Amino acid sequence: MDNKLLLIILDGVPWRNFRRLFGNLEGWVDSGDARVWKLRSVLPSISASCYASIHTGVAPAIHGCTGNANVFRLKEKDVFSQVREAGGVTGAVAHSYWSSFFNRHPFDYVRDIEYDEPESKTINHGRFHTMTGYGKDNQMTPSDVDLFGTLTNLCLRFGLDYGMLHTCTLDSMGHRYFHDCQEMDHACFVMDEMLAPFITRWRDLGYEVIVTADHGQDERGHHGGRSPLQQETALYYFGDADGPDHSDVIDQRQLAPAILQRLGAPVAETMKAEPFLR
Numbered sequence: 001m002d003n004k005l006l007l008i009i010l011d012g013v014p015w016r017n018f019r020r021l022f023g024n025l026e027g028w029v030d031s032g033d034a035r036v037w038k039l040r041s042v043l044p045s046i047s048a049s050c051y052a053s054i055h056t057g058v059a060p061a062i063h064g065c066t067g068n069a070n071v072f073r074l075k076e077k078d079v080f081s082q083v084r085e086a087g088g089v090t091g092a093v094a095h096s097y098w099s100s101f102f103n104r105h106p107f108d109y110v111r112d113i114e115y116d117e118p119e120s121k122t123i124n125h126g127r128f129h130t131m132t133g134y135g136k137d138n139q140m141t142p143s144d145v146d147l148f149g150t151l152t153n154l155c156l157r158f159g160l161d162y163g164m165l166h167t168c169t170l171d172s173m174g175h176r177y178f179h180d181c182q183e184m185d186h187a188c189f190v191m192d193e194m195l196a197p198f199i200t201r202w203r204d205l206g207y208e209v210i211v212t213a214d215h216g217q218d219e220r221g222h223h224g225g226r227s228p229l230q231q232e233t234a235l236y237y238f239g240d241a242d243g244p245d246h247s248d249v250i251d252q253r254q255l256a257p258a259i260l261q262r263l264g265a266p267v268a269e270t271m272k273a274e275p276f277l278r
């Protein structure tokens, strides 16, 4: 492996919330420690379809995940499989859809909640949660600091070359309270403050770090369709590579090949989009 990299996906954060409310991330853009671009999600701009596209680099029209009610083991190669192909160690701290898509489906609450599988062709070290019972009245999301801590624990114990973390807290808050309110301002502020010290720690451990979202949310907390608020989010990059012009918009399908190229792992033939980092 040429590099180590962590992908942090904060579910359902529109471009304007990242840029307006994440003071630590924005401060690192100002200081030159991070770069930020606009990223446009695939269609449908719904979570499961976007997760599948983020990691396979192909559109939902190709991988076939049409939404959260249609989750299955994907047939395409993905970032985990390609890192393993190159001999790297992978880890994931995420919603159970990620285990179903890239390791095995259906998700078994006991077998798959936590696993360490050194011989796996995809995810070596998985720590998952299902949010079963999720609704507007009960988010069923773990605390984000626990998730960030768990990923750091995996990095230190198992020497991950590639780790991904996904948390639904802000997506759930957006569905619950919408976006123009004190609750959402505060939730984004808390996320930024919880995440920031971990970014410093991960950088000290030698990781490049990408922070982004799967999709945005509009003023009614909706996403799934086509509009800037639903599709557009930010991508923050901490690392040594050069990127596109500040005004360029990254296509979500460019993420998988870009990550693999940074790691020095083979880009799968199916990943046709141009990597945005070089």
Ligand SMILES: [Zn+2]
Pocket (backbone or CB within 6 Å): 011, 012, 046, 047, 048, 171, 214, 215
């Ligand atoms: Zn989502």
